[in-house]
Amino acid sequence: MIQFKHVSKRFPDGYIGLNNVDLIIDAGEMVFITGHSGAGKSTLLKLIAAMERPTSGSIAINGQNIAQLKPGALPFLRRKIGFVFQDHKLLFDRNVFDNVLLPLHISGFDQKVVASRIRAALDKVGLLKKEKAMPITLSGGERQRLCIARAVVHRPAILIADEPTGNLDMAYARDIMAMFHSFHKVGVTVLIATHDAALLEDRQHRILSLQHGKLVA
Amino acid sequence: MIKAWFNQHVFVFFLVIKRIIVAPVTSLLSILVMGIAFSLPAGIYVLVENLQSISSQTTTTPQMSLFLQQEAVQRDIGEIKRLLEENEQVIRFQFVSKDQALLQLQQNSGLNNVMRSLGYNPLPDAFIVDTLDVNAESLDQLRTVMQAWPSVEYVQFDSAWAKRLEAILNFGQAIALMLFTLLSVAIIAVMFNTIRLQILTKQDEIEVSKLIGATDGFIRRPFLYFGAIQGLAGGIAALVIIALALQTMNTDLSVLAELYSIDLHLKHLSTTDSISLLLFATWLGWLGARLSVASHLWKIEPKY
Numbered sequence: 001m002i003q004f005k006h007v008s009k010r011f012p013d014g015y016i017g018l019n020n021v022d023l024i025i026d027a028g029e030m031v032f033i034t035g036h037s038g039a040g041k042s043t044l045l046k047l048i049a050a051m052e053r054p055t056s057g058s059i060a061i062n063g064q065n066i067a068q069l070k071p072g073a074l075p076f077l078r079r080k081i082g083f084v085f086q087d088h089k090l091l092f093d094r095n096v097f098d099n100v101l102l103p104l105h106i107s108g109f110d111q112k113v114v115a116s117r118i119r120a121a122l123d124k125v126g127l128l129k130k131e132k133a134m135p136i137t138l139s140g141g142e143r144q145r146l147c148i149a150r151a152v153v154h155r156p157a158i159l160i161a162d163e164p165t166g167n168l169d170m171a172y173a174r175d176i177m178a179m180f181h182s183f184h185k186v187g188v189t190v191l192i193a194t195h196d197a198a199l200l201e202d203r204q205h206r207i208l209s210l211q212h213g214k215l216v217a
Numbered sequence: 218m219i220k221a222w223f224n225q226h227v228f229v230f231f232l233v234i235k236r237i238i239v240a241p242v243t244s245l246l247s248i249l250v251m252g253i254a255f256s257l258p259a260g261i262y263v264l265v266e267n268l269q270s271i272s273s274q275t276t277t278t279p280q281m282s283l284f285l286q287q288e289a290v291q292r293d294i295g296e297i298k299r300l301l302e303e304n305e306q307v308i309r310f311q312f313v314s315k316d317q318a319l320l321q322l323q324q325n326s327g328l329n330n331v332m333r334s335l336g337y338n339p340l341p342d343a344f345i346v347d348t349l350d351v352n353a354e355s356l357d358q359l360r361t362v363m364q365a366w367p368s369v370e371y372v373q374f375d376s377a378w379a380k381r382l383e384a385i386l387n388f389g390q391a392i393a394l395m396l397f398t399l400l401s402v403a404i405i406a407v408m409f410n411t412i413r414l415q416i417l418t419k420q421d422e423i424e425v426s427k428l429i430g431a432t433d434g435f436i437r438r439p440f441l442y443f444g445a446i447q448g449l450a451g452g453i454a455a456l457v458i459i460a461l462a463l464q465t466m467n468t469d470l471s472v473l474a475e476l477y478s479i480d481l482h483l484k485h486l487s488t489t490d491s492i493s494l495l496l497f498a499t500w501l502g503w504l505g506a507r508l509s510v511a512s513h514l515w516k517i518e519p520k521y
Contacts, residue, residue, distance in 0.1 A: 051428065051521055078430035085521060089425045102422075105228060106431045108221025150429075 001027050002048060002158070002189070007057035009043050009213075017043030019213040020057070025191065027062075027157070030184040032200055033193040035210035041193035042086070044210065045160050048191070049081050050074050061158075079107055082151030084161035088143050090135040096122065096146055097131040103154045121153040125179060141172040148179060158189045165196055173199065225435065233442040237450075247411060248447060251498065252454025254404055258396035259486065259494055260459050265389040267483045268382075281356075282373040283310075283344040283363055293368040294342060300366055301344065306359050310346045318343065341370060401501055408447070408505025412440050416513045424519040436514060440506050448502020452495040460485055 002025040009017040018040045025031050033041050046052040047059055050066050058065050066077055091099055100118045109117065122128045125145035135143060144164060151159060161180065165173035177199055184190045194200070200207055209216045237244040285293065294312070301310045313321075318340040323329050348359060356374065363372045416423070423436055463483050474481035486494065 046521065049428075051519070072432070075427075075430045075432040075435075078428070081430075083429065085428075089421075089428065089521070091422055091425060093422070102426065103429050105225070106426060106429060106435055108225045110220065110224055111228065 001025065001060075001062060003060045004047075005058045005060075007047065007054045007059055009040075009047060009052060010055045016213045017052075018047070018054070018210075021213075021215050023208065023215060025189065027189055028184075028187050030180070030190040030205045031192070032205060032207045033191060033210065034195060034197075034200060034207055037195060039210040040213040041195075041210055042162055043213070045083075045162050045191060045193055048158070049083055049160060050077055075106075079103075079154065080157050082154070082156035082159045084144075084147050084151045084159070084164050086162040086166060088147040090143060090146060090150075092135050094134075095131065096127060096133050096135065096138070099135060099146060100150050100153050103150060107154055109154075117153055118149075121149040124152070124182070125149045126175075141168050141175075144168065144172075144176060145179075148176070152183060152188075156188070158191070159183055161190075161192045163194055163196075164192060165194060165199060170198065225438070229438045229442050230446075233439055233446055236439075236443065237446065244447070247407065248450040248454050250407060251404055251448065251451025251502070252458055254400040255452060255455030255494065255498055256458040256462075258393045258400060259455055260462060261389060261393040261396065262490075263459055263463070263483070263486055265386050265393060266486075268389075269386055270484070271481070281346045281348060281360065281363070283346055283369060284371045284373070285342040285344075286368050286370045287341055289342055289368040297344060297366060297369070301346065304359075304362075306348050306355070308347045308349050310344050313343045313345060315340045315342050404448070404451070404498075404501050405505040405508065408444050408502050409509040411447075412444060412506045412509035413513055415440060415443065416510070416517070420517055423514070423517050427517075427519045428521060433514070437507075437510050440510050441503055444502040444504070444506025444509075445499050446502070448505075449495060449499040451502065452498030455494065455498070456486070456491055 002023075004021050004023045007021045008019055011017060021040075021044070033044060035041055043052060047054055048061070048066075050069060054067050057067070059067050061077070061080075069077060091102070097118055100121055101114060104114045104117060119128060119131070122131055125148050127142060127145055127149060130138070130142065135146060138146060148161075148164070151161075159180070164180070165176050168176065173196065180190050180192060192199075283297070285297065298310075298312070301307050315338050319332065319338045322340070323332055346363075348356060360372045360374055363369060426436055463485055467483055470481050470483065485491075
């Protein structure tokens with residue numbers, strides 16, 4: 001469970017990212033976060049992964065206040081979260097397989113199980129045949145899927161995606177959304193920030209709207 | 218937890234080996250630089266050690282020869298023995314009778330015929346005395362004391378040359394130590410810079426790793442391993458360089474040794490010294506990397 005209590009985030013330049021936000025996201029829930037660009041979607045996601053710290057208020061994940069985590073404890077929080085970055089953040093000096101290896105390596109997985117884990121993740125996103133390819137040779141959609149594979153390979157409890165369909169055409173975007181639905185079905189808490197109204201057509205999941213850093217119904 | 222920790226270390230070890238192999242020329246050059254840097258002081262140390270062991274085959278502790286008068290009899294010899302035993306400055310002494318001395322002289326030198334033609338033994342009874350003190354002043358005092366003993370003809374002070382040699386060896390050791398210190402600092406500086414460049418080229422990886430949950434230790438580890446492994450390789454290179462140099466010198470020395478019919482053979486560092494050198498080189502590489510990591514890594518904060 002993720003709980004925000006009176007969370008505000010003001011950046012050093014005075015810009016207000018979030019303004020007194022209260023919200024609760026249950027474990028296993030799938031939630032969309034929407035709003036115009038600059039409304040605070042990314043800020044909200046980054047606060048959950050402790051990539052930013054709130055100016056005031058508390059953020060609890062499973063009852064643990066992450067706003068007060070010591071720097072040494074941050075890495076272990078981030079390992080519980082899979083993050084699909086807007087700009088992918090792939091490493092171009094290594095192939096697809098080794099990109100997905102990184103989170104397992106960070107968590108210290110046994111060498112014997114990593115290969116099967118990685119191939120399972122690549123299979124889920126449809127990149128199994130490209131494991132030896134270099135990211136530079138991948139299309140935009142493939143890079144997005146590689147980023148997803150890297151985010152889920154260590155089986156995090158929470159999956160966060162920041163504009164996962166940003167530059168993709170509709171067919172690709174639907175593919176990607178289907179993947180997120182499948183992760184949600186196996187019990188992963190999924191948070192997706194998007195300004196893409198077409199993705200919000202199906203009304204079966206909760207939609208959080210942000211405007212100028214405030215949560216609106 | 219322990220298994221994960223172990224896995225990470227094994228993984229990093231092979232990762233670093235791979236990084237070294239991927240850039241063979243760069244790696245070999247920096248290993249060679251370290252090897253040469255270590256081999257200079259260690260080489261001097263080896264030479265000093267060898268000279269020391271050669272000189273200790275003769276004497277390094279101060280020694281005196283105490284010659285008795287020709288007419289000294291067994292009772293006089295007993296008296297001198299007692300005096301030597303009582304003297305606190307004397308560590309040990311050895312009695313060489315005139316017959317023994319003659320025998321040694323006949324065996325060891327080409328003077329056999331001369332001695333025989335002499336018809337009598339001109340050599341006196343003697344004591345060879347090892348003393349406790351190396352200080353020249355107290356040795357002189359001791360000499361004066363012994364000179365005054367009954368039936369002592371002459372006390373000879375053999376240690377002057379030994380002391381000179383020892384002073385030279387100490388000087389050599391001091392130079393080796395100084396070079397060691399200076400070049401160690403140089404190695405740290407080289408490693409510092411190498412790691413700085415590595416960190417720059419790995420900036421993306423470091424940022425992404427931090428974002429997805431890498432600890433500082435995890436980020437540091439490959440760089441520290443790199444420093445340690447390169448240091449170790451540099452130490453091994455130094456041992457090889459010294460071995461090759463000694464082999465060349467021994468070939469030349471063997472000619473000299475044959476002419477003097479003595480055993481003149483330079484030995485490599487002892488096992489303990491070799492292991493110490495390797496450990497020190499490893500530590501030095503690690504230290505250079507550690508300092509570099511400490512001063513550069515914190516600047517890379519992930520931006521997202």
